[in-house]
Amino acid sequence: MLEKFTEIRGRAVPLRGEDIDTDRIIPARFMKVLTFEGLGKYLFYDERFDEKGNPKPHPLNDPRYQGANILLVEAGFGSGSSREHAPQAIKRAGFRAIIGESFAEIFFGNATAIGLPCVTLAPEDLAILFQAVEENPTLEVEVDLVGKEVRFGGRTAPLFIPEAAREALVEGLWDPIGELLQAGELLDQFDRRLPYPRRSE
Amino acid sequence: MGKTLYEKVWEAHEVRKLKSGQSQLFIDLHLLHEVTSPQAFGMLRDLGLKVRYPHRTFATVDHIVPTHDRTEPFQDPLAQSMLEALRQNTKEHGVTFFDLGSGNQGIVHVIGPQLGLTQPGMTIACGDSHTSTHGAFGAVAFGIGTSQVRDVLATQTLAAQKLKVRRINVEGKLAPGVYAKDVILHIIRHLGVKGGLGYAYEYGGSTVEAMDMESRMTLCNMSIEGGARIGYVNPDETTFAYLEGRPYSPKGAEWEEAKRRWRAMASDPDATYDDVVTFRAEEIPPTVTWGINPGQAVPIDGRIPLLEELSPEERPLAEEALAYMGLRPGQPIKGVPVQVAFIGSCTNARLSDLREVARFLKGHKVRKGVRALVVPGSEWVARKAEEEGIAEIFREAGFEWRNPGCSMCLAMNPDRLEGDELAASSSNRNYKGRMGSPKGRTVLMSPLMVAAAAVTGEIADAREVFGIGR
Numbered sequence: 001m002l003e004k005f006t007e008i009r010g011r012a013v014p015l016r017g018e019d020i021d022t023d024r025i026i027p028a029r030f031m032k033v034l035t036f037e038g039l040g041k042y043l044f045y046d047e048r049f050d051e052k053g054n055p056k057p058h059p060l061n062d063p064r065y066q067g068a069n070i071l072l073v074e075a076g077f078g079s080g081s082s083r084e085h086a087p088q089a090i091k092r093a094g095f096r097a098i099i100g101e102s103f104a105e106i107f108f109g110n111a112t113a114i115g116l117p118c119v120t121l122a123p124e125d126l127a128i129l130f131q132a133v134e135e136n137p138t139l140e141v142e143v144d145l146v147g148k149e150v151r152f153g154g155r156t157a158p159l160f161i162p163e164a165a166r167e168a169l170v171e172g173l174w175d176p177i178g179e180l181l182q183a184g185e186l187l188d189q190f191d192r193r194l195p196y197p198r199r200s201e
Numbered sequence: 202m203g204k205t206l207y208e209k210v211w212e213a214h215e216v217r218k219l220k221s222g223q224s225q226l227f228i229d230l231h232l233l234h235e236v237t238s239p240q241a242f243g244m245l246r247d248l249g250l251k252v253r254y255p256h257r258t259f260a261t262v263d264h265i266v267p268t269h270d271r272t273e274p275f276q277d278p279l280a281q282s283m284l285e286a287l288r289q290n291t292k293e294h295g296v297t298f299f300d301l302g303s304g305n306q307g308i309v310h311v312i313g314p315q316l317g318l319t320q321p322g323m324t325i326a327c328g329d330s331h332t333s334t335h336g337a338f339g340a341v342a343f344g345i346g347t348s349q350v351r352d353v354l355a356t357q358t359l360a361a362q363k364l365k366v367r368r369i370n371v372e373g374k375l376a377p378g379v380y381a382k383d384v385i386l387h388i389i390r391h392l393g394v395k396g397g398l399g400y401a402y403e404y405g406g407s408t409v410e411a412m413d414m415e416s417r418m419t420l421c422n423m424s425i426e427g428g429a430r431i432g433y434v435n436p437d438e439t440t441f442a443y444l445e446g447r448p449y450s451p452k453g454a455e456w457e458e459a460k461r462r463w464r465a466m467a468s469d470p471d472a473t474y475d476d477v478v479t480f481r482a483e484e485i486p487p488t489v490t491w492g493i494n495p496g497q498a499v500p501i502d503g504r505i506p507l508l509e510e511l512s513p514e515e516r517p518l519a520e521e522a523l524a525y526m527g528l529r530p531g532q533p534i535k536g537v538p539v540q541v542a543f544i545g546s547c548t549n550a551r552l553s554d555l556r557e558v559a560r561f562l563k564g565h566k567v568r569k570g571v572r573a574l575v576v577p578g579s580e581w582v583a584r585k586a587e588e589e590g591i592a593e594i595f596r597e598a599g600f601e602w603r604n605p606g607c608s609m610c611l612a613m614n615p616d617r618l619e620g621d622e623l624a625a626s627s628s629n630r631n632y633k634g635r636m637g638s639p640k641g642r643t644v645l646m647s648p649l650m651v652a653a654a655a656v657t658g659e660i661a662d663a664r665e666v667f668g669i670g671r
Contacts, residue, residue, distance in 0.1 A: 018518050019394055019494050023632040027639070028611040032265060032279035034239040034286055036347075046639040075514075076395045079428065079494070080632060081611075082330040083237065084346035105398060105430050106330060110346035164222040164362060173221060176360040177248070180225055180352055183216055187253065187357060190216060190227040195459070196257045197230065197318045197449035 004172035005117055008097040009142040010069035012133045013059050020073065021080035022107065026089045039085055040092030060093075064137040072133060073100035074126070077118075078107025087111040097143045099150060099159075101126050112165045115174050119143060121150060125157035145170050203469025205366050206322075206435055207401050210341040210466065214324045219360055226361040229323040230340075231353045233260035233296070234309045235283040236613065237328030241350035242290040250355045252294040257357060259318055260291050261299040263308045264613045268576050268603035271301055280614065294354075307579020307605045310334040310547040314418060315581055317447025320459070321436035322466035326353055331547045331629065333424040336433030337417035338440055339466060341401070343430045364431065365399055365475035370406035373482035377670030378663055380557075381416035382423075382549060382627070382647035384408070386488040386498045388480065389427040394496040397429025400475070403468065404434050408482040414443040415553040422548045423629050426495040435467040489660060490631045490645040491534050492522030497631075501650070501662045505532050525633055526642050527621070534660055537644070539625045541618060542573040542655035543636075544600075544648045546610040546628035550578030554627070554648045555586050559594040561649060561667040567599030568658035574616065575600045576608040600655070612637025625654035 030042040048058045055061045071090060077100045078086060087110045090098070098111065098118045111118050121129065132153050133139055142151040145166055149156045161169075168174040204212075216225040238260070245251070252258055265280040275281045284301075291298035299305040305312055310331050313319040319335045325342035326332065328350045335342035345359065352359045371384060389396075402424050409417065417434045424432025434440075441460055444450045451459040486500035497519070499505060505523070507530045508516050523530060528537065544550070544558065555577065567573045575595050577583040583605055586592045592602045609616040610628035617637025618624055624636055624643050631643035644660060653663035664670055 016517075017521070018514070021494070021630075021632045023611070023630065023635050027634055028264075028613050029637065031236055032277070032283060032613060034282065035243060036240055046634045051639065076398075076428075079394060080330065080425075080630060082328055082332075082344035082346055084240075084328075084348060087346075102395060102398060104428065106344055106346060106425075110348065113346060113348040162362065164219075168221040171220075175348070176219065176221070176223075177348075177352055177355065179219055180356040180358050180360065181250075183225060183356065183358065186216055187227070190214070191254050191257075191357065194214070194227060194229055195320070195323075195451070195462075196254075197259075197316075197320070198451070199449050200452050 002172040002175055003115060005115065005169040006146045007142060007144045008070065008117065009140060010096065011065070011067065011138060012070040012072045012099070012141045013065040013068040014072045014130050014133045015059055016074060018074050019076035019079050022078055022083050022086040023080055025078065025086040026083065031083060031085050036085065036088040036092065039089040040094065043089040043093045069094055069096045070141050070143065071095045071098045072130060073098060075101035077103050079104040082106045084110045087114055087116050091116045099129065099143065112168065112174055117143065117145060117161065117169050119150070119159040119161045121157050121159060128155070129157065202473060203471035205403060205468040205472045205474065206339055206433060206466055207341060207366050207403065210322055210324060211363060216358055221360065223360045223362050225358045226324060227358050228326045228353050229257060230318060230325045231258045232309050232313055232325065232327035233258060234264060234329060235262045235287040236264045237347050238290065238350055239283065239286045240347045241354060244351040245354055252296060252354045254357045255295040258296045258354070260287060260296055261306050261309050261312055262287055262301060264607045264611065266301065266606035267614050268606050268608050268616055271604055277615070304580050307581065308547045308550065308607055310422065311551060311578030311582065314338065314414070315579060317444055317450035320444065321440060321463035326359065330425045331422050333430065333432045334418050334422040334547055336421040336424070336431055337414060339433055339436035339463065341431060341433065344425065364401045366403055367400040367476040367478065368403045368405060368474040370477070370479040371404065371408035371482055372406040372479060373408055375408060375482045375485065378649065379485055379487055380647040380649065381412060381419040383485055383488045385420050385423040386490070386495065386645065387485045389423065389496050390488065390498040392427055392478065394426060394494050395428045397424065397427040400429050401431035401433065402427070402429040404432060406479070409434055410437065413553060414439060415551045418551070419548055423495065426629055436463045487647065487650055487662060487664065489534055489650065491526065491528060492519065493525055493631060493633050495629065495631060495645060497522055499534055501535060503534060505530055505534060507531050535662060537660045538623065539571060539654045539659055540622040541624035542571055542651050543609045543624050543626040543628065544651050545574065545576030545608050547578065548629045549627035549648045550576060550582065552582050552585050555582070555591050558648045558652045559591040562598050562652050563594050565598055565656045567655045571655050571658050573600040573655040574603055574609065576603045577605045579605050609636050611635060625651045625660060627651050
């Protein structure tokens with residue numbers, strides 16, 4: 001049985017910027033790997049480190065946000081390539097949920113498939129949350145997937161997530177492989193019926 | 202009421218509803234490459250599963266392949282290990298693999314259509330976002346992550362959510378020197394990089410109907426840059442003519458039957474769409490990017506926008522882009538110096554792209570100080586270009602003629618920008634660091650515009666450089 005995600009609580013790290021693409025989340029050169037292990041250390045590598053590997057100013061390098069487990073982002077997060085390496089790196093860097101304004105579709109699907117919930121807030125609520133976290137990095141933030149709200153500093157904001165993804169996460173069905181396999185013989189019917197590329201010679 | 206191609210394909214492939222409310226969707230064709238598949242095979246092994254229908258799965262190697270010296274072992278041991286993992290995995294599971302030197306190796310989105318693997322009405326998935334390319338044939342084709350690659354290997358299905366469909370009409374005749382690449386950059390510039398979220402894009406109208414298949418592939422390829430996971434064109438006689446006689450295309454009686462089936466898959470004339478947008482071909486100029494996403498683009502004659510011309514939401518990213526690119530608001534894009542010129546990628550490395558450039562490049566020389574590379578999309582494209590004398594035209598002009606692969610587009614092989622070099626590129630992404638240097642800069646444009654930049658050493662209007670239509 002997979003883990004059920006009903007509520008995630010912790011501190012959040014604010015990452016400003018629209019349309020942050022997966023090349024920035026994890027540059028392509030770190031994808032020359034056969035497993036996802038260890039990808040966490042390359043998260044936002046080129047934004048966090050200079051050519052010599054020295055840290056640059058970046059929220060993820062900021063000591064005040066060390067240990068945060070919720071990533072706060074703006075609109076269009078995760079655009080670009082289909083690399084699952086991107087959500088894998090975020091998860092392996094210790095993040096348990098992402099709150100943003102909107103997510104690119106493949107990124108959203110990849111994140112959900114590995115049990116990393118991505119939820120959105122209305123822009124005005126998100127702006128308040130950003131400000132609150134920037135003013136008080138120790139602020140506790142709660143992502144409640146059952147009550148469908150985000151709570152912080154005495155406020156509550158309704159969260160949005162496609163119902164299919166929410167149910168999958170809450171019920172611990174976020175990895176669909178088991179259910180897909182249950183189709184069994186039905187798959188063979190589709191395989192027999194639907195054409196596929198055939199080489200005649 | 203009429204249906205769209207998307208709806209028809211969806212209905213034909215929906216195995217059942219899942220508890221989550223998503224659908225289990227059967228995938229006709231699964232394409233693999235070396236970067237996003239090894240972890241999926243690893244997961245398969247951990248679960249004790251096999252590739253369920255190997256006859257529906259095809260693999261090649263493209264992202265990590267050196268384009269200069271392909272002698273094995275590669276100088277990069279990580280790249281070599283990825284190639285070997287794919288060889289081993291495909292062998293173990295009985296999957297067809299188009300290996301280096303097979304004559305069919307190449308960028309996965311170039312070889313699918315070229316071999317006739319890509320066919321109308323299919324669902325096609327691949328662990329690569331530019332799978333949308335195959336939509337040019339009237340297939341529902343989209344990029345997936347590695348966990349989904351595992352799902353498709355194990356079950357030939359995946360859990361999917363139905364999209365809305367936006368019809369994008371392009372009407373009229375493109376001016377000389379204006380190509381599909383300009384059309385898609387123009388569309389993304391106007392609809393935005395997030396404009397397609399939640400939509401499949403159906404491209405149509407007289408401009409698209411008049412396009413050849415390879416232009417349609419360029420158009421569909423960059424749907425993902427507009428936020429749409431899927432882009433497609435309804436199959437027609439142009440599609441059938443392209444497919445006829447290809448190695449994996451249906452033959453004989455099957456061919457006639459296939460054409461009947463494919464025609465019926467096209468969107469009905471009275472199909473309803475969730476949204477309709479129309480562009481005029483005459484209003485589309487050669488278009489180039491100036492920023493750090495493909496939506497930050499301007500006509501070649503245009504200026505980089507002033508901040509006050511942009512909406513408040515667009516400004517922070519514009520400021521970030523200007524700082525990164527080293528450009529000023531209001532500056533003409535024409536004349537910006539270029540250090541690298543790259544013709545290649547799954548967007549524009551097909552034979553027709555190379556033919557078109559060669560037609561104009563003949564007799565011109567790459568400007569001193571510009572590093573110019575042309576990387577054909579596949580071994581087949583390279584071979585044909587050699588036979589037709591195209592390769593020689595590029596070499597004589599001062600381009601490096603390389604071996605096929607993804608190359609500089611994402612720089613997982615040794616081809617990359619150095620420092621803050623600026624590349625005129627026919628690829629699809631101008632993200633920060635995309636071409637392998639954390640400070641490297643990319644300006645996207647059509648292949649002919651890349652050639653014009655190579656010749657002049659700056660961003661230039663190919664119509665002026667090569668005397669087209671003026």
